[in-house]
Amino acid sequence: MSDPNHADAEIRSFRIDVPEADLDDLADRLARTRWAKELPSESRTSGGQGGLVPPG
Known part of the structure; x- marks a missing residue:
C-alpha cells in the first residue's frame, strides 16, 4: 500500500466508463426512493436522525 503522506503523492485525474443505460x-x-418520515425521537435507538437523511 502506498503512503499518502509521501512527498511523491499527487492527485491524478482518471476516467471511468459507465454505460449511459446504467446511469439512467x-x-x-x-x-x-421513498424516504422515511422523520421520527419524533432524537434518540438513535429508534433509527437514524431525521436531519441526516434527505426529506421525503
Whole structure:
C-alpha cells in the first residue's frame, strides 16, 4: 500500500466508463426512493436522525 503522506503523492485525474443505460437506471432508482418520515425521537435507538437523511 502506498503512503499518502509521501512527498511523491499527487492527485491524478482518471476516467471511468459507465454505460449511459446504467446511469439512467441509477437516476431513475434515486428519483423513486421513498424516504422515511422523520421520527419524533432524537434518540438513535429508534433509527437514524431525521436531519441526516434527505426529506421525503
